[in-house]
Amino acid sequence: MTTATVDPQKAPSSEDRAALWLRLATIWHAFLVVAGLAGAFIVWQGADTAVWQKAVFGVLLLGLAGVSGTAVFHINQRRSRGRNLSLAVNYLGFLFALVGSMHQLNMFVGLDSLADTFARGLPFLALIFVGLWLGSQTERFEGDLIRQQQVRQVGRAIAILAGIIFLFAVGLLDGLATVPSALLEGWETAVFLSATVFFGLMVWGMWQQPVADIFRATNADSEMLNGYLFLSPNLLGFLIFFAGPLILSLYVSFTDSDAFSTPNFIGLENYAEIFNLDLEPLASADQLASEVLDVTQYDELNRFTIFGQSYIIGAQDRLFWTALGNTLQFVLLAVPLSVIPALFLANLLNSKVPGMRFFRAIYFLPSVAAVVGIALVWQWLYNATIGYINYGITLVIDLFNTIGLPLTDPQIRWLSEGNTALLAVIIMAAWQWIGFNTVLFLAGLQNIPRALYEAATVDGATPRQQFWKVTLPLLGPTTFFVVTTTVIQAMQVFEQVFIIMGTNPAGPSNSTLTIVLYLYQKGFQRFEQGYASAIAWVLFLLIFAATLVQFQRQRTSGSSYES
């Protein structure tokens, strides 16, 4: 029988290290609880901090404290939930601290500067790849191990040397010199760097298998953590760059924010101004608005006669209603003009005729072209005095006049007259959108089983009957998608109007003022960002309602080849 002896010099076992990590994690999370609570208190006391900032940072810090406290409890109970929570908090903390450190070290600004200096290092960067390539050429010396090793070493040396020279060439010394000075300038950089290290170490430690074993982590736990890890870039991007601003804009819509000063909470005032209307009866149809409306508050929006009585509608924000009307007109015309031709075009392009792929590409081109370029070209085409469209019309009119059919040249003022400006924009937008919709319809057409057409042919259906009875019903899901996305696109129309109308995007008599253009003018030209946010939410609700109706109709009709 042998006696086990304890060797004081023996290296700690993996269990010992895991236990150490758990003790450290407990201390670390206890510290985070205190730091989170203290931070939330300090943020809430901040005199110059905006309310939304207090709310956001307060909730985040309280969340940090709460989750850390829960993690401590579960870690001590050796439950896997404790490890999972700890990993989540430390991972998010690591990312936050890393970004904060990069900001403190001016890296985001520096990356711009790096773009300027990067060219200096390009030859050495190329040399790195030369070295790597050289090092991989060992198979040329098959059987000669010494030569192989020499080639590998030379390649590695070249790559490393070139890498070092590259870094110096693009300004490594400046970067190195900046770090100590940034640390000396203020405590923030040191705090962020320390937090990055601590959070990072905690993630690394808690991820270790021995630690996982202590928590009796199952495969399901590992899969969940791996899943969230891979999902995190997208999830965080969604939360930070989409959901966050979305909620922020909702808050801003309840304020008088002008982007420059601290916003004040004003409740529903912005929404009230948008929807504030006044309906008054008129003594006669042509009575002056100033005689019946409070013109210090309302502008005339419209007047109508019903059952012999004339009425006038005044609006506090007439331009919003003008923009809404223009947008709806745009939707009502641009959607059919870009969907119906696309449907027939897709049917044409779906036929097996030589060269059809070329035409598919041609029709798709406007969809991939830049809106700015397209709008500028159309602006020239639409020019009433020297544009090609009017020139073409004049030629046709002259032709008719020559053959004895007298016609008057209309000399259409496409972009300078209130009656035609919106139509001109609609034509251009529909022309641009047709190509993309055609591709979608083509994909839908190619998903319809050929057997259905064969059966219809056997039953004696003509091509026209096949189109109406087979193609159109079975294209229901595609049509739904095309119509829904085109409606959404049309309700958000901006670039086309903004560019083609030149210095006056709202057009003659505000005839091309759309909701998003008005939102832009309010938010980024007059800097009434609270009001602009309210308009954005009204537009969101309109689009949401329109989409909901289409979903409802789709469910009711429910046409698809699976059903």
Added chain:
Amino acid sequence: MNLKRFWLFLIALLAMALLVACGGDAAEEPADEAADTADTTEAADTTEEVAEEPAAEEEMAEVQLRWRTRPDNQAEIDVYQSVSNDLDASLDNITLVYEPGGSESSSYQDVLKTELAAGTAPDVFWIPGTDIADFATRGLILDMRDLADATDSYSDADFYPGPMFHLTFNPETGNTGETLWGLPRDVSTFALYLNLDLLAESGAPDPRELAANGEWNWDSFIEVATAINALGDDIYGYGQNAWWGPYGYWINAAGGSFYNDDRTACGLDTAEALAGLEFEQRIYQEFNVAVPYGEDSEPPFLAGKVGMFQNGRWATPGARASANFNWDVVELPDGPAGPSNWLFWGAYVVNANTEHPEEAWALVQALTTADTQGKIAELGANVPSRVSQDALDAFLTFSPPANNQAFLNGLARNPATEGPLWAGSWPEFDAVMGPAVTAVLNGETSIDDFAATICNEANRTFNQ
């Protein structure tokens, strides 16, 4: 090198590259600074000089200033870049970075204001005269009055009084001369760009001679425009672009104005303003001698299809580059209330949040010296804003047009100064006025309807 080492190497390289980015600002330090420091060290031969070196180095610390204008074309960008390079060399301890602003798809002012809100705007920038009040009352630009008072060589009187009225206006007291929001970069007036070939073909009298004889008024203007317009269906006697400047001339020349006398309320419904607008409406609807209102008149003018094109000095480079016909300019015709014009201007202002106000003030002064303005005036696009014969002489040397004096005459003949609305919101006022005037000129609204409604709405854009 196996795959693991390769990745480690690559990650290390990326990490180091990120570290390089930390030194971004330092990497941009100008070479001049190193030279200056070297010179200082070499010069410090004596003990005393060595002792003073730290203070000297502090004084010599190089300051980087970003500045921005809104150039109209590449030629202007090149000239401003050249000016920036020259000033960079002449201004002690200041390094300049010039940023041309504006593009086809973004408004200069919108981008600028967004940058101001984000805290990334340049130290010194140009803005149009109409925007001064908005920027000043929002606290976005620096009041440089104290800096100006401490500068012996500076005087408000060196610049045209019209712009300086607004640039020294104190919105809190309502008095002028109490602040200094900036210095004017340049001024400009309207003129009529003449297609001399069409004019000769029509047989109409030469407007330049009519102006010289004091006979250039609205009647003779219509006579000339009608004669040119009669040359063909695609030929137009007159053309203007659809913004407040061109129609503002017709209102001003009839004795009207956009505002009342103290610019605190709408003045568009006065008899004089309505008379001016009615005459302009007749140009489009009755005489029918103009490029349809709202159409850009510059392309047809450059294509040789417009006899008289009303525009500012900024249109000269385009005419020089693209007009394949004989052309010149003439001052605007006298209206019922006498001669009139606009005095357009824009100003260099200083970002309220600049870290270097003294250096920014030095740059603003340097950008508005007679020498600098002369260099820019040689390009032909701008009239110097400084009342300086040297700068004006430099402007007059630029031809064509032969009759450069027409622009300077505009300055002398009762111009209305483009100005901000200290008592209201100019963008809001313009958003109300523009569509209403367009409807009148397009014949969609009568003058009476316009008169009955315009000021109800426009007055709401003034501070209540």
